[in-house]
Amino acid sequence: MEIAYFLGCIMNNRYPGVEKATRKLFEALDIELKDMEGASCCPAPGVFGSFDEETWATIAARNLTIAEDMGADIMTECNGCFGSLFECNHMLKEDEDKKAKINANLAEVGREFKGTTNVKHFAQILRDDVGFEKLASLIEKPLDLNVAVHYGCHFLKPTDEIGIEDNAENPSILDDLVEITGAKSVDYKDKMMCCGAGGGLRSRDLDVTTSFTKEKLDHMTEAGVDAIVNVCPFCHLQFDQGQVEVNEKYGTDFALPVFHLAQLYGLAMGLSPEELTFDAQRIDATPALAKALGENAK
Amino acid sequence: MIIRGVFSMSIINRLKTLFKGENKNVEDIKTDVSNTSDDVEVTSSKVVNDDVVSGTKTTVPRENTVKEEPKDDKKDLTLSDIETEDEEVVEELPEIKENPLEEKVEKLHEIKEKVKETIEIIEEDVKQKVEEKSNKDTKGDNMTLLTDKELLNDSNRDPDFTAEFIDAGIETVKHCFQCGTCSGSCPSGRRTPYKVRQIVRKCLLGLKEEVIADDALWMCTTCYTCQERCLRSVKIVEIIKKARNIAAHAGYMAKPHKMTGVFVMNTGHGVPINDATKALRAKIGLAEIPPTTHAYPEALEEVQKICKLTGFDELIGYDESTGGLKE
Numbered sequence: 044m045e046i047a048y049f050l051g052c053i054m055n056n057r058y059p060g061v062e063k064a065t066r067k068l069f070e071a072l073d074i075e076l077k078d079m080e081g082a083s084c085c086p087a088p089g090v091f092g093s094f095d096e097e098t099w100a101t102i103a104a105r106n107l108t109i110a111e112d113m114g115a116d117i118m119t120e121c122n123g124c125f126g127s128l129f130e131c132n133h134m135l136k137e138d139e140d141k142k143a144k145i146n147a148n149l150a151e152v153g154r155e156f157k158g159t160t161n162v163k164h165f166a167q168i169l170r171d172d173v174g175f176e177k178l179a180s181l182i183e184k185p186l187d188l189n190v191a192v193h194y195g196c197h198f199l200k201p202t203d204e205i206g207i208e209d210n211a212e213n214p215s216i217l218d219d220l221v222e223i224t225g226a227k228s229v230d231y232k233d234k235m236m237c238c239g240a241g242g243g244l245r246s247r248d249l250d251v252t253t254s255f256t257k258e259k260l261d262h263m264t265e266a267g268v269d270a271i272v273n274v275c276p277f278c279h280l281q282f283d284q285g286q287v288e289v290n291e292k293y294g295t296d297f298a299l300p301v302f303h304l305a306q307l308y309g310l311a312m313g314l315s316p317e318e319l320t321f322d323a324q325r326i327d328a329t330p331a332l333a334k335a336l337g338e339n340a341k
Numbered sequence: 342m343i344i345r346g347v348f349s350m351s352i353i354n355r356l357k358t359l360f361k362g363e364n365k366n367v368e369d370i371k372t373d374v375s376n377t378s379d380d381v382e383v384t385s386s387k388v389v390n391d392d393v394v395s396g397t398k399t400t401v402p403r404e405n406t407v408k409e410e411p412k413d414d415k416k417d418l419t420l421s422d423i424e425t426e427d428e429e430v431v432e433e434l435p436e437i438k439e440n441p442l443e444e445k446v447e448k449l450h451e452i453k454e455k456v457k458e459t460i461e462i463i464e465e466d467v468k469q470k471v472e473e474k475s476n477k478d479t480k481g482d483n484m485t486l487l488t489d490k491e492l493l494n495d496s497n498r499d500p501d502f503t504a505e506f507i508d509a510g511i512e513t514v515k516h517c518f519q520c521g522t523c524s525g526s527c528p529s530g531r532r533t534p535y536k537v538r539q540i541v542r543k544c545l546l547g548l549k550e551e552v553i554a555d556d557a558l559w560m561c562t563t564c565y566t567c568q569e570r571c572l573r574s575v576k577i578v579e580i581i582k583k584a585r586n587i588a589a590h591a592g593y594m595a596k597p598h599k600m601t602g603v604f605v606m607n608t609g610h611g612v613p614i615n616d617a618t619k620a621l622r623a624k625i626g627l628a629e630i631p632p633t634t635h636a637y638p639e640a641l642e643e644v645q646k647i648c649k650l651t652g653f654d655e656l657i658g659y660d661e662s663t664g665g666l667k668e
Contacts (some may be wrong), residue, residue, distance in 0.1 A: 088563065093585040093598075096582070098648060148650050152646055196566075203574075224452060247595050258442075318626075
């Protein structure tokens with residue numbers, strides 16, 4: 044099996060440990076991740092999509108054509124990239140007029156959108172294409188960790204388009220994937236709430252974004268978790284960098300380390316915290332990592 | 342209706358000051374009261390007193406309130422009604438069991454005094470309001486917050502604005518029946534002036550400037566909670582994004598947003614690589630430069646060409662010579 048691996052921006056340009064873990068995981072799963080050479084920003088659904096739909100759709104469609112030329116389906120492990128690429132692919136497959144318009148633009152750069160690829164989310168591939176059993180077989184040492192799962196917004200929603208089988212108000216896909224590693228997904232208040240970063244809000248009004256994140260961190264901390272697990276590098280950044288901003292603004296001392304689901308699997312498969320670039324994250328993950336790996340007992 | 346609302350509020354507020362610490366109850370009652378029928382004047386004083394003095398936290402159900410006071414009573418509103426109610430209240434007081442007897446009796450006297458004072462104040466209110474009510478035709482309209490100036494007519498509407506949503510395939514903007522589930526679900530609306538239900542309505546009415554000139558339009562994180570819960574399957578996030586497109590093209594675009602556009606035009610990425618991440622990537626055995634537009638200049642040129650083709654460079658005010666913004 045081959046997959047066109049869409050990197051996006053934040054994961055590869057800020058949290059490369061996520062990319063490292065993903066490449067290792069898919070190597071172990073015997074699925075070839077093929078680079079989408081020359082891919083750009085997805086571009087961000089809430090930002091570019093908010094400014095000019097035509098520009099947004101043309102840049103997204105350009106990315107889609109790279110995968111079409113490779114003859115492979117796309118995998119992304121960012122909700123934002125998933126949102127943009129899935130939505131654009133869906134829109135151009137459904138709407139002949141828009142397809143014609145976007146293709147007129149793409150022709151100027153020697154490309155054509157054909158509608159021959161599918162856009163899939165990392166977590167969707169793990170559950171639906173790989174399967175829980177195979178994933179479980181990769182776990183070297185079950186992790187001892189209580190985590191707050193953060194789904195993010197552009198993963199299961201909008202449900203009438205996305206079609207990942209689950210309940211967007213009360214989903215289970217990520218909790219199930221987390222628990223395969225041995226970690227426990229702890230329920231918390233307003234679990235499905237947004238981290239606050241999306242839609243261009245983080246760059247437009249950091250105070251509002253920070254207040255979203257504070258609310259989430261309050262609820263996660265009340266539930267007594269050791270870490271946050273997400274499937275979106277932008278949410279990841281918001282909980283990591285944003286947690287520092289929350290502490291500065293509100294005088295709080297939140298200290299919940301942030302794991303992308305790929306990093307959690309990387310850890311369970313025996314990758315070192317350095318390979319997963321936890322040492323480069325803003326929130327110190329050392330205590331959670333020690334607990335996860337059972338090093339506290341020693 | 343308006344007189345009634347103000348009247349019951351005044352009673353409640355006075356009682357609120359008198360018996361502190363019952364805010365929650367009072368709020369609940371307020372809701373009940375403002376929703377009940379014409380005899381609110383009488384029922385409200387009863388409800389509040391009963392509830393507060395007996396110290397219970399139970400809200401008197403609306404149905405009971407309405408049943409106890411038949412509609413016909415409204416014109417017979419007198420002080421004796423209220424006094425009767427309050428005598429009942431005082432009789433109930435000895436049920437308080439926490440305090441020693443003497444203290445209790447003393448306290449009861451105090452409360453009785455205060456209740457009497459309150460009744461006097463209420464009496465004043467009643468007189469005033471009943472007078473006002475009798476002059477309803479001439480004075481009642483002064484109580485409204487609605488003025489002729491705020492009425493909308495066709496001259497306020499821009500049908501082309503509404504048409505932009507329909508033409509973009511968001512016909513569901515017409516399906517909204519203003520239930521407010523969207524605003525009630527919105528995490529941004531809890532903390533900002535962003536009122537998604539209103540925006541949807543304004544888009545349908547064609548109130549272009551009200552929508553696009555309002556900074557609150559940019560408070561949506563596109564989390565889709567509203568759209569998922571919409572009873573009428575209105576594509577709410579699409580409406581917001583379309584309204585933002587129109588706003589951006591009309592010049593309402595924040596500088597940080599333009600800068601995100603600048604990053605993409607310069608590098609192909611909204612969040613470009615930096616030296617720290619390059620070093621980190623190399624350290625863990627990844628290609629120092631990811632195989633994206635960062636590694637393929639000809640790919641970056643394609644992105645730049647697209648941005649010029651669609652006029653995105655002009656939209657954000659991109660200055661090719663400096664690689665920044667023109668302003």
